[in-house]
Amino acid sequence: MKFIDLSHQFESGMPGFKIKNDNGTYTTHTVKIHPFLTHEQTKHRYQNKASFEITEITFQTSIGTYLDSPFHRFPEKRDISQINLEEVILSGLIIPVHNKEPSEIVDLEDIPKDILAKDFEGKAILFNFNWSKYWGKEQYFDYPFISEKLIRFLIQKKVKLVGVDTINIDGQKNLSRPAHTMFLEKDILIVENLTNLESP
16 A cells, blocks of 8 residues: 655745735744754753753644644534544545636536546545645645535535645635535535645
């Protein structure tokens, strides 16, 4: 059996969401990783017989490759702590959609018919836009996304999880966030910021 890591490396300064402030400026979320105590600082505590480093990590959720639980959208629904490991270890399908431009909608008609004919029930459906190549670049923040028609199709097919190699499964301009709303309402989990989808 071959395992492929589909997550971005978690590191200090990695890209995160850009949130527009009321005054028109942006706050960029990221990760800060630094020593809380160093080996040099701890030596005297052990009379120079041992030393240890303790690292401090500060970050927001929804950064790097991450899983959205239903609670992310609906406060009354279950959160990450209530998701069982078996729910995210799934058979899956990778859907290649490499020909889309920034902010372009991917519709049901864009999916190859041989893929649409497959059994989707209980599977992880991962969209490969080939967008992780822009990770760490400004282009990453303007991305293609799936249509409401395609969202409804996936729900009808009883998928268990939907993933994308973009920063968000929803388009930036649709404030109703249909993918997050419709999937998470049905307890269909979402993974964003995937990478290495060319590898399987």
